[in-house]
Amino acid sequence: MTTMTYEQAMEEFDPVFGIEVHVELNTKTKMFCGCANEFGAEPNTQVCPVCLGLPGAMPVTNEKAVESAIRLGLSLGCSIRESSRFARKNYFYPDLSKDYQISQYDEPTCYEGALDVVLDDGTVVTVGIERAHIEEDAGKNTHVGGSGGIQGADYSLVDYNRGGVPLVEIVTKPITGMGDRTAEVARAYVATIRDIVRALGISDGRMEQGSVRADVNLSLRPKAVAGESQDDIPFGKRSETKNVNSLRAVERAVRYEAARQAVLLLNGEPVIQETRHWHEDTSSTTPGRSKEEAEDYRYFPEPDLLPVEPSREWVEELRATLPEHPAKMRARLREEWGFSDLEMRDAVAADALVLIADTVAAGAAPQAARKWWMGELSRVANDREVELGSLPVTPAAVAELQGLVDSGRINDKLARQVLEGVLAGEGSPAEVVAARGLEVVSDDSALEAAVDEALASQPEVLDKIRDGKVQAAGAIVGAVMKATKGQADAGRVREIILQRAGVEG
Amino acid sequence: MSVTDWTRATAAQMADALAAGEVTSVELVQAHLDRIAAVDGLDTPSAVHAFLHIDAEGALETARAVDADRAAGVELPRLAGVPIGIKDVLVTQGLPTTAGSRILEGWIPPYDATVTRRVREARMPILGKTNMDEFAMGSSTEHSGYGPTHNPWDLERIPGGSGGGSAAALAAFEAPLTIGSDTGGSIRQPASVTATVGVKPTYGGVSRYGAIALASSLDQLGPCGRTVLDTALLHEVMGGHDVMDATSLDEPVPPVVDAALEGARMDLTGVRVGVVRELSGAEGGFQDGVKQRFEESLERLRGMGAEVVEVSCPSFEYALAAYYVILPSEASSNLAKFDSVRFGIRVEGATIERTMAATRAAGFGDEVKRRIILGTYALSAGYYDAYYGSAQKVRTLVQRDFDAAFAQCDVLVSPTTPTTPFKLGERIDDPLAMYLNDIATIPANLAGIPGMSLPAGLAPEDGLPVGFQILAPAREDARLYRIGAALEASLAAEWGGPLSAQAPELEVGK
Numbered sequence A: 001m002t003t004m005t006y007e008q009a010m011e012e013f014d015p016v017f018g019i020e021v022h023v024e025l026n027t028k029t030k031m032f033c034g035c036a037n038e039f040g041a042e043p044n045t046q047v048c049p050v051c052l053g054l055p056g057a058m059p060v061t062n063e064k065a066v067e068s069a070i071r072l073g074l075s076l077g078c079s080i081r082e083s084s085r086f087a088r089k090n091y092f093y094p095d096l097s098k099d100y101q102i103s104q105y106d107e108p109t110c111y112e113g114a115l116d117v118v119l120d121d122g123t124v125v126t127v128g129i130e131r132a133h134i135e136e137d138a139g140k141n142t143h144v145g146g147s148g149g150i151q152g153a154d155y156s157l158v159d160y161n162r163g164g165v166p167l168v169e170i171v172t173k174p175i176t177g178m179g180d181r182t183a184e185v186a187r188a189y190v191a192t193i194r195d196i197v198r199a200l201g202i203s204d205g206r207m208e209q210g211s212v213r214a215d216v217n218l219s220l221r222p223k224a225v226a227g228e229s230q231d232d233i234p235f236g237k238r239s240e241t242k243n244v245n246s247l248r249a250v251e252r253a254v255r256y257e258a259a260r261q262a263v264l265l266l267n268g269e270p271v272i273q274e275t276r277h278w279h280e281d282t283s284s285t286t287p288g289r290s291k292e293e294a295e296d297y298r299y300f301p302e303p304d305l306l307p308v309e310p311s312r313e314w315v316e317e318l319r320a321t322l323p324e325h326p327a328k329m330r331a332r333l334r335e336e337w338g339f340s341d342l343e344m345r346d347a348v349a350a351d352a353l354v355l356i357a358d359t360v361a362a363g364a365a366p367q368a369a370r371k372w373w374m375g376e377l378s379r380v381a382n383d384r385e386v387e388l389g390s391l392p393v394t395p396a397a398v399a400e401l402q403g404l405v406d407s408g409r410i411n412d413k414l415a416r417q418v419l420e421g422v423l424a425g426e427g428s429p430a431e432v433v434a435a436r437g438l439e440v441v442s443d444d445s446a447l448e449a450a451v452d453e454a455l456a457s458q459p460e461v462l463d464k465i466r467d468g469k470v471q472a473a474g475a476i477v478g479a480v481m482k483a484t485k486g487q488a489d490a491g492r493v494r495e496i497i498l499q500r501a502g503v504e505g
Numbered sequence B: 001m002s003v004t005d006w007t008r009a010t011a012a013q014m015a016d017a018l019a020a021g022e023v024t025s026v027e028l029v030q031a032h033l034d035r036i037a038a039v040d041g042l043d044t045p046s047a048v049h050a051f052l053h054i055d056a057e058g059a060l061e062t063a064r065a066v067d068a069d070r071a072a073g074v075e076l077p078r079l080a081g082v083p084i085g086i087k088d089v090l091v092t093q094g095l096p097t098t099a100g101s102r103i104l105e106g107w108i109p110p111y112d113a114t115v116t117r118r119v120r121e122a123r124m125p126i127l128g129k130t131n132m133d134e135f136a137m138g139s140s141t142e143h144s145g146y147g148p149t150h151n152p153w154d155l156e157r158i159p160g161g162s163g164g165g166s167a168a169a170l171a172a173f174e175a176p177l178t179i180g181s182d183t184g185g186s187i188r189q190p191a192s193v194t195a196t197v198g199v200k201p202t203y204g205g206v207s208r209y210g211a212i213a214l215a216s217s218l219d220q221l222g223p224c225g226r227t228v229l230d231t232a233l234l235h236e237v238m239g240g241h242d243v244m245d246a247t248s249l250d251e252p253v254p255p256v257v258d259a260a261l262e263g264a265r266m267d268l269t270g271v272r273v274g275v276v277r278e279l280s281g282a283e284g285g286f287q288d289g290v291k292q293r294f295e296e297s298l299e300r301l302r303g304m305g306a307e308v309v310e311v312s313c314p315s316f317e318y319a320l321a322a323y324y325v326i327l328p329s330e331a332s333s334n335l336a337k338f339d340s341v342r343f344g345i346r347v348e349g350a351t352i353e354r355t356m357a358a359t360r361a362a363g364f365g366d367e368v369k370r371r372i373i374l375g376t377y378a379l380s381a382g383y384y385d386a387y388y389g390s391a392q393k394v395r396t397l398v399q400r401d402f403d404a405a406f407a408q409c410d411v412l413v414s415p416t417t418p419t420t421p422f423k424l425g426e427r428i429d430d431p432l433a434m435y436l437n438d439i440a441t442i443p444a445n446l447a448g449i450p451g452m453s454l455p456a457g458l459a460p461e462d463g464l465p466v467g468f469q470i471l472a473p474a475r476e477d478a479r480l481y482r483i484g485a486a487l488e489a490s491l492a493a494e495w496g497g498p499l500s501a502q503a504p505e506l507e508v509g510k
Helices: A006-012 A063-075 A179-200 A247-266 A312-320 A326-337 A341-349 A353-361 A366-374 A376-384 A395-406 A412-423 A429-436 A444-457 A460-466 A470-483 A490-500 B011-019 B025-039 B056-071 B114-121 B164-171 B188-194 B228-238 B256-263 B288-303 B314-337 B352-363 B366-378 B385-406 B431-436 B442-447 B477-495
Strands: A013-024 A087-090 A100-103 A110-118 A124-136 A140-144 A155-159 A166-172 A212-222 A239-244 A274-279 A284-290 B051-054 B084-087 B126-130 B177-182 B197-200 B220-225 B272-276 B307-311 B411-415 B451-458 B465-471
Touching: A006 A013, A006 A179, A006 A247, A013 A179, A013 A247, A063 A110, A063 A124, A063 A166, A063 A179, A063 A312, A087 B314, A100 A124, A110 A179, A110 A326, A124 A179, A179 A212, A179 A247, A179 A326, A179 A353, A212 A247, A239 A247, A239 A284, A247 A274, A247 A284, A326 A341, A326 A353, A326 A366, A341 A353, A341 A366, A353 A366, A353 A395, A366 A376, A366 A395, A376 A412, A395 A412, A395 A429, A412 A429, A444 A470, A444 A490, A460 A470, A460 A490, A470 A490, B011 B025, B011 B056, B011 B228, B025 B051, B025 B056, B025 B126, B051 B164, B056 B126, B084 B114, B084 B164, B114 B126, B114 B228, B126 B164, B164 B177, B164 B188, B164 B220, B177 B197, B177 B228, B188 B197, B188 B451, B188 B465, B197 B228, B197 B477, B220 B228, B228 B256, B228 B451, B228 B477, B256 B477, B272 B288, B272 B385, B288 B307, B288 B411, B288 B451, B288 B465, B288 B477, B314 B366, B314 B385, B314 B431, B314 B442, B366 B385, B385 B411, B385 B442, B411 B477, B451 B477, B465 B477
Parallel strands: A239 A274, B084 B126, B084 B177, B272 B307, B272 B411
Antiparallel strands: A013 A166, A013 A212, A087 A100, A110 A124, A124 A166, A140 A155, A212 A239, A274 A284, B051 B126, B177 B220, B197 B220, B197 B451, B411 B465, B451 B465
């Protein structure tokens, strides 16, 4: 056997999986220094002695990052440790300026939680959270020449702007018993985390920019036979697929790895415990470094930092001000918006809920907001193969666009052209309308002139109308719309034609 | 005052003379630069080699600015215009900083350590950077990547370490004040063997930001001088809270100058002084002359009204072993950043791993490699609990011993080192013998408490300096200065001045 599908694999084996999600916090400054924490700046412009690891420099903990981590932990139902020390994780790599990463090891600030994840059909799955700990990000390597890896490269460039950016790493407990819904649960879990960090406002949650990154662990074990308990069957060897950076990829990575491992096992070949790289273009994984021998990071308590010791009062204060859980928010919004089950489910599946909510908050009617995001914008996102939320249009702009339609300044057809302009970066809807001259022609004298001109070339139309064939007006409407490049109000044009024919519409 | 050789004056005298207009900062700086030129260089007859880098122009520039401000009536800090030497472990913007290692040869830091900044804000001209054992690992400066410093009392002998350069510069009158760092005795042991004064403040009392880390939980920067008062004056410049160091104490500098002035009145009535039995030489390993001068010093303290009691700190037996697990463990991590990627020397290899390995092989000396290997091993999975874990437990026991001892007395005292300075090369191939030098100084670092070494006289058998150590509870640095100043005054009365004045004249070059 050389290939099989995910569904076939699920018939043969019982999957066990776990997910590590890294959330980049959107604090103003980095985890242990005062450098700006911003994505996309010129390389090595947001650095200082601390995040460059210069001799003598020392870290100082960013209190705001600790607050964000605690709020996230509380949202995941975690307990908050009264005292947690940072630890040093020692390994040599050029993007790690100090050659150790400051992380948390045996004393994570947030531990033992549980998160309810709602699937598309409304099924609720509770995912056990082992820990959520605070750490710093590494810099970014770019390898030039060779195969693109560090080995064999002609040279490598290192950008330390990302070095020291605050991260929270959320680790699930092993998730079992999901069967053929494993891929769906994996996706829904990461989506829920992403929704939570956005609702908390602690991260922009943009997976394509790496501000939420997932590593997917998966193993297969035989299905229990009659008289056997599935829980008694030991876990198989697992693979860890790194840096899966979209929701779609999370689902696909699970499907690919399950099918790959199933083929190996059915052929009597071993699954190697290793990290694997995810390839978006081929939707497949390739082997990374072997984890058969656990790497020795020589963790020890970071002596340059004091332990994180949040007071009980502070933690309770943070708990009291947590935003609504995304699943609860969904139920509430469905009620408020009056969406059908199907409309709601589609919006959730397309990750459009927050976008619609923000559009409604900016003044659009719920159905109008839904129509834009689930219609035209979903089509564009699909064409461009990007997530809806990463299109270059804000909910506020969509609301503005709908406002222009509602006020009659543009019609639906023009609105699509305006949107095209907004997506092309030409500015706000109002700016695009002005720059492209797309406003509906509501000046009667201009419309009358256009009608008269069209009638002059098709004089027979007036007679047909007078004979009662009112639908003949359509030809003139069409001609006027063409002449005005669609900017005419078709209803008004029709009225003018009927007036000219002496017939009141 | 009329002074013919300003290098012989104390920092306090210099400060007073500057304020009184009896001397200019430029004159002071030039006198010290001349002295350095005469005795320090490897081309001079004495070749003390206390300095790795001299910044004559920078020092004179600061001096000129101070003189101009003083002439213009600008209010200046107490030590403004008094020159200083800085141990090469502190980063100095624009001045080479190597921590005594070849791996940092040629590196010019782009920023100032907090203490460097405070020295600059105090308007003290920086004469240069003083020699040290590589990354502060050693007790003799023989592990400097740039050659050893020689003890001005006997040029064939070690000046102590790791801060041998800072201590020798004082003893050779190349600087009135220097800055040191003390991880297991690197301020106090050099002070002991050069008849100078050195203080390791309470952990967190002086910011470590910009001090190239050896063992972060043990390192502490401190002041070095020829007198207790001078040392106190520098302590007040260096100390105080710093937001850049998370372990820095958020409280004012203890009143160390007032304590030094009070101590000089030689009244110790009501003070309880504890002699640590385990460090008193009672159990062997201490040179006779060291024990003799220590006993005499105790007599002097009694004579000034102090009550001397004996205390026991049984866990100190394990302190050295614990120290030599904790220090290399932390050092192995702290020194990982010297990987050729961002600063320092680079030895190219076929891959990045080879480049890192070749750079570290070429740049680090034997002692550094020895400790990195030790520390890497001690932190390894499966060994962590047995080594690092056990060492931390010993550390807790040492702290408890101190707590119990300080419940019975105000300060603890001992000889600073078991012997007077040994000869260069004598112990270089015997790391354990070298490590034993720090037996009396290490417990203070493990507990984070402050300690001072000051001269107790010369050993009768070899005429070399003996140091007297005073330890106080955390945050009680002022006690060191009070007791130290009292003992210093008592000894000076007998010697007719500071012991440092009795150092043999160095042969000078042109």
